[in-house]
Amino acid sequence: MTFSAALGFLPTDSFNVVALIAVFVLVAVGLHFTFGLLDVVNLAHGEFLLIGAYTTYQVHDTTGSVVLGMVLGPLVAALVGLVIERGVLRFLYDRPLDSLLATFGLAVIIRQTVQLIYSANPRLVPDPIGGSFTIAGLNVPWWRLIVVAIAVAVVALVATLFSKTRFGLEAQATVRNATLAETSGVSTAAVRAWLFAIGAGIAGLAGSVLAPLNTLDPQYGLLFLVNSFLVVILGGKASLRGLVIAAVVLGGSLAILQFVISTVIAQIVVLVIAVGGVRVRPILTQLIAEHRERRAVSIE
Amino acid sequence: MSAELAVAGLHTGYGSSIVLRDISFEVPTGAVVCVMGRNGSGKTTLLRALMGVLPIQGSVHLGDRDITNWPGHRIHAAGMAWVPQEDAVFASLTVRQHLEIALGAADVDEGIAAAAGLFPILGERLDQPAQTLSGGERKMLGIAQALVVRPRVVLMDEPTEGVGPLIVEQLVAAIARIAARTAVVLVEQNIDTAIALGSQAHVIEHGSIVESGDIGDLHDRGILEQRLAL
Amino acid sequence: MTVLAVDGVTKSFGGLVAVDDVSLRLESGELRGLIGSNGAGKSTLLNLIFGRLHPDRGSIHFGETDVAGMPASARARLGMGLALQTPSVFESLTVEENLRLGALPKRLTSRNGGATDEVERVLGLIELEPSRRKRAGHLSHGDQQWLEIGMVLLTQPRLLLLDEPTSGMTRPESRHTAALLRQLQESGAVEATIVVEHNIEFIELVSDEVTVMHRGAILADGTIEEVQANPEVQAAYLGRLH
Numbered sequence: 001m002t003f004s005a006a007l008g009f010l011p012t013d014s015f016n017v018v019a020l021i022a023v024f025v026l027v028a029v030g031l032h033f034t035f036g037l038l039d040v041v042n043l044a045h046g047e048f049l050l051i052g053a054y055t056t057y058q059v060h061d062t063t064g065s066v067v068l069g070m071v072l073g074p075l076v077a078a079l080v081g082l083v084i085e086r087g088v089l090r091f092l093y094d095r096p097l098d099s100l101l102a103t104f105g106l107a108v109i110i111r112q113t114v115q116l117i118y119s120a121n122p123r124l125v126p127d128p129i130g131g132s133f134t135i136a137g138l139n140v141p142w143w144r145l146i147v148v149a150i151a152v153a154v155v156a157l158v159a160t161l162f163s164k165t166r167f168g169l170e171a172q173a174t175v176r177n178a179t180l181a182e183t184s185g186v187s188t189a190a191v192r193a194w195l196f197a198i199g200a201g202i203a204g205l206a207g208s209v210l211a212p213l214n215t216l217d218p219q220y221g222l223l224f225l226v227n228s229f230l231v232v233i234l235g236g237k238a239s240l241r242g243l244v245i246a247a248v249v250l251g252g253s254l255a256i257l258q259f260v261i262s263t264v265i266a267q268i269v270v271l272v273i274a275v276g277g278v279r280v281r282p283i284l285t286q287l288i289a290e291h292r293e294r295r296a297v298s299i300e
Numbered sequence: 301m302s303a304e305l306a307v308a309g310l311h312t313g314y315g316s317s318i319v320l321r322d323i324s325f326e327v328p329t330g331a332v333v334c335v336m337g338r339n340g341s342g343k344t345t346l347l348r349a350l351m352g353v354l355p356i357q358g359s360v361h362l363g364d365r366d367i368t369n370w371p372g373h374r375i376h377a378a379g380m381a382w383v384p385q386e387d388a389v390f391a392s393l394t395v396r397q398h399l400e401i402a403l404g405a406a407d408v409d410e411g412i413a414a415a416a417g418l419f420p421i422l423g424e425r426l427d428q429p430a431q432t433l434s435g436g437e438r439k440m441l442g443i444a445q446a447l448v449v450r451p452r453v454v455l456m457d458e459p460t461e462g463v464g465p466l467i468v469e470q471l472v473a474a475i476a477r478i479a480a481r482t483a484v485v486l487v488e489q490n491i492d493t494a495i496a497l498g499s500q501a502h503v504i505e506h507g508s509i510v511e512s513g514d515i516g517d518l519h520d521r522g523i524l525e526q527r528l529a530l
Numbered sequence: 531m532t533v534l535a536v537d538g539v540t541k542s543f544g545g546l547v548a549v550d551d552v553s554l555r556l557e558s559g560e561l562r563g564l565i566g567s568n569g570a571g572k573s574t575l576l577n578l579i580f581g582r583l584h585p586d587r588g589s590i591h592f593g594e595t596d597v598a599g600m601p602a603s604a605r606a607r608l609g610m611g612l613a614l615q616t617p618s619v620f621e622s623l624t625v626e627e628n629l630r631l632g633a634l635p636k637r638l639t640s641r642n643g644g645a646t647d648e649v650e651r652v653l654g655l656i657e658l659e660p661s662r663r664k665r666a667g668h669l670s671h672g673d674q675q676w677l678e679i680g681m682v683l684l685t686q687p688r689l690l691l692l693d694e695p696t697s698g699m700t701r702p703e704s705r706h707t708a709a710l711l712r713q714l715q716e717s718g719a720v721e722a723t724i725v726v727e728h729n730i731e732f733i734e735l736v737s738d739e740v741t742v743m744h745r746g747a748i749l750a751d752g753t754i755e756e757v758q759a760n761p762e763v764q765a766a767y768l769g770r771l772h
Contacts, residue, residue, distance in 0.1 A: 189371070338700055462728060489699065
């Protein structure tokens, strides 16, 4: 089952392009924190989405409220992320291969735990709004519009977090030069713990809000893992703006290509675009920088 | 009154290799203590160990507080700051952001005024990223950032290295002003600068202190030249 | 004989002119000091001479050869050697292994018969015999710089270019480096040398002539005494104590 087929995107809706881009953004932002900033090859990223989705399912099953589930999903995922960071990963920051192995192992544990509790039978989380509306000839399902709105909000909030808050400044310092940050008064251990927890929580949010668009099973997280990494890597690990651009390129490509070729091949092409993009990106950045400087000089 | 900084029996190293052995010295209030030694003697390692970057055996006291093996940010909060020899600034962060990081919850405007008082050029470059500053200005930023929190002790690792004589003059003048109210541990290769600023000196050789005393005295007796020679 | 002729060389990075119409001549037997504030263009000029950067305008002649467009590897084979400010030694190899690697290019054309003899000689010259089996990554900064110089020496360069070789060294160590460079020059092992430095005492010991750069251009040229007395140089870089 492929990524977008699982989300039920049909080739006939051009709003799908926007929606799929939003999905790419949403699933990647969490990884931006844990992998892009903290440099942990976080193979458990998909499982934070899983935790978010299944928490939503359980809360709905127990209380009948999907929305409450979507509030608690990120919190549970963040908590699990915090425990993992404090318990295991904080000893492995300078050992990237070991942290890769650790997150891989934790991912298996989490998946198997979910399977033990819920079995492999598919579960459903209902669409909290349901229905759609038509605008300018486009059919726009309400929930997908909400997903787009949430993606925009998340990017805006994260950008504000880093540029306007004290925590954001400490995080930038920690990521750039941890020793200097620590000896200048920043508790880098606390910063890293928070960054990982926030990343896990945002992944949990993504998993929660995407749950109504999919059937849930323990493999749910794996659907998003590869594309999340592609977006973060293509965007330049530590750049939020790059992440959004990469999501537009990759998500947009996938959405459009599905019109012309099968979804499976479209996903492969997206992978090729990502690999090619990574090769080409430094050249593009250089060209853009030179162009900017030339313009600046000619204006003077 | 107890010394600002008291180090006793400090041992440290990387992995299995011991770099510093049984280092003991004190920094009295108002003193500038120079740590000198040949290439590779362990001077930078000593400052890193004092700031909690490396695990140590032995003890370090800041005033009356035992700060042995405290994490760096707690040592900073307790009143000791560090100006590293390399990587002393965050390239893409602005001058203002550097000061904000160090100041924490303290008054930012007052801190900025203090930094500009020490190095006026920084006051003109508040919103420029560190990488657009010249080499000398970056040295000044590293020093200003350490001092903006009014630490009891500041550790400086070769602050005048890698800049031209004009900038060296400015930095030495600034450090002399700083020393009036902050105890300084100064790693300095240049004997003239060390004598101009320092009251005491300790010479490290192969990881141990081999000479200690009044710096003028050590220089007059030719001990500094002798120990620092090849 | 003119070992190096730099004519009207200009290099810009975007809107910043790093090297501005610089001309310089280096004769055989000359040891030239190159001083100036950070950002004056000294390192950029060295990189242009060695071929790690290419000028926007101007020409560079090494002996009779126009080296425009030649990559650094070709210029190294012609006889240029560059010792960088940030040593680029192989950190996981020992001192001895690094030097043997440095001797590789010349092994086939060596005039002195064993490359091993050369390695031993240079090892003694840079005083790293006691550390020969130490991993280069574990050396102190100054020792790494000596190792870097040693590796460059093993390529038997005609023109030696050094970028701040004494940073992080004590005064006696700097003096030793100065003595080493003078010895290489006077024994004819090296035909000409350019050394970039901030350490004025070192420059006084080592150079015959000094060129001062400021904001990408040459500000002054002459003996160290002449340059020190120059009020423009004092204002821009030296201050009044020298």
